[in-house]
Amino acid sequence: MPKLKLLILDAGVVIKLHDWGLWGQVIAKCDVHLSSIVAGRESKYHQVDGDDWDQDIALGQAIQDRTIFIFEVPATDILAFKNRFDANYFCDLDDGEAESLAYLTSQRKLDFKISSGDAIVYKVLGNLNIVDQGISLEELLQQIGFSRRINEFQYTKVFRDQMTASGSTDRIQGRGLSILDS
C-alpha cells in the first residue's frame, strides 16, 4: 500500500498530532510535507509561557532523516497567490498557510492533500474549486487506520465540508477571487 501523499498545512495540525502522541505514526504512514515557514517558525509558536504545553516540537531530526519533507516557495509567488483574492476576502492569511496554498496551486500538486484546523484554508480550497484536496484530521486518521473520536470541531469532516461549501458558494456568487482570476 503506497503511503498517503499528504501536505500537513498548519502548525495547529502538527501540534495536535504531537499532543495526541500520533505524530510518529502519521509520518510513518504518510509522506508529510511542510512549508518552510510552518517547519521553521509556526510550529514553534507554542513555547512554554504560562500555558499548558510543556513539550517542545523538534522537527530537525525528522527533516534530516527525510521522514518529512520541507518545501520552499519564493516570497513573490506567495504574494502572487494572495493577490489572486479580493483584498477583503480574508483578513490576513497565515504566512505558513499562504506558502502551503501557493505551493499547492502554483505547482499543481493535484495528488496532494491539505489538512488544517482553520476555516480559512477550506474556504480558499472551495473558492479555487479544488475541494477534493482538503482532508480533515479526522479523515486523515481514519485513512491510516486510527479510529479516534475527534472532539475538536475544527478537525472534523463536518467542519471541512461546511467551510469548503462556504468557499464554493462564494465562488459561484463571484466573491473572493479577483476579477482577473475569476
Add this chain to the structure above:
Amino acid sequence: MTFGSRLKWARESAGLTQKQLSEATQIGESSLSEYENDGRDPSALQLVRIGEVLKRRPEFFFETGESQQEVVLWREKPTADAAQIELQLIELADQYQRLEQCVGNPSLVSLPFVDAGRQNFDYPDAERLAHDFRMSHSLGERPGSSLLRVLEEVCRVKVFHLPFEPTGTAACTLDDRYGAAILLNSNNIRWRRNFDLAHELFHLLTWRLFRAGTHVAEASDCEEKLAQCFAGALLVPAEPLKLAIAAQRRGNKSLDFDDLFEIARQFDVSVQAIVWQMVNNRIIDKAKASTLLENIQGRVNLWEKRKDEIPPPARPIRYEALAREAIEKGMIGTGVFAKYMGISRRAAMKIIETEIYPGSEYQASAEIEIVDP
C-alpha cells in the same frame, strides 16, 4: 522604491542597525546587506522573520511607490524603546482596521476635525471645541465616564493600552490606512488615563491644523497647553463643576483634600485637573491653587499608588470580538489570531477549541429577523 530600499527604510524606521536586525532574525549581516542592496531576495521564511521584528507584513516590502512614515505624536517620548512602541501601536491599529474591514465597520474614523486652514487657534477655541464635542457626542455632565466608549464605538478611534515609562505620557496617530489611534499608558491610574485620552483627542481633532509643515511629529509648547486646556474643559465642564463644588461645600467657606478628591472622583479625573479647572473658572485664585497643589502632592502620590484597579487590556474588547468573529468566519487562521491577540499559538488553539467552535451547533438558531418599520 525597490525591495531593498523598502527593507532598509523599514529597518531604519524601527531604529535598528543591520547588526541588531541580524541578531533578532538570526540572518547574517552580510545577507541582510545583500537584500538591502537588491543583490538577492530573502527566502519566504527569512522575510517572515524580518517582518516580525520590523512589525511589517511581508507584502509591505513588495509595495510600489515611496514609503510613507506614519506620524506618532508623543507628549513625551518614552525613555526606552520609543521606536518599538510606535511600531507596536501602528501594527495594532493596522490589525484592528483589517478586522473592521472584513467583519466589522470599514469606515475609518468619524471625528469633527478642525480645518487645516483655520487661523489663530487659541484657548477660547480649544474650550469651544471641547464644548462642541461634548454636546455633539452627548457626553453629559460627567464626560469621563463615557469618553472612552464614545471614542471607540462612535468615533471609531482605536484606543490601546501598553505599559511604558515615563508614566505621564501618551501618544496618538492618524493615517489614511488605519484611521485614528490613541495609545494610553496602562501603568497609569484610570483618572490619569482619562485626561490623557482627552488630551490626545485634541491632537487628533486638530491634526490637520498642526501636523503640517516640517515638525509634524512634535507638538509645540503652545499646542500642548491648548491640549491641556481642551482636556480640562471637556472632562470638567464649568456648570457641573460649580454644582458639584456647591454640593460638597455644604455651606463651608473652603474645601479640604477629601472634598477635592471626592469631586475629582465624580468627574473621573485627577485632583490636579479639578484644581486647575477651578482656576480656569475663576473659582479659586491661581497662586493659592499652586500652593495647595504643592502641599497635597504627597497625598496625591499616595492615592495614585493604589493598586486596587485591574490594568486595562492592551486591546479593546471590540478588537477581541472582531478577531473571534474573523476566525469563526474563516477570515483569519489560528496563527494570525494568536499574533493579533498577542498570545501563543497554543493559547489561541485552546480558545478556538473551547470558546469559539463549541458554539457552532447553536449558529442556526442564533439569527433573528429584523422587522422593517
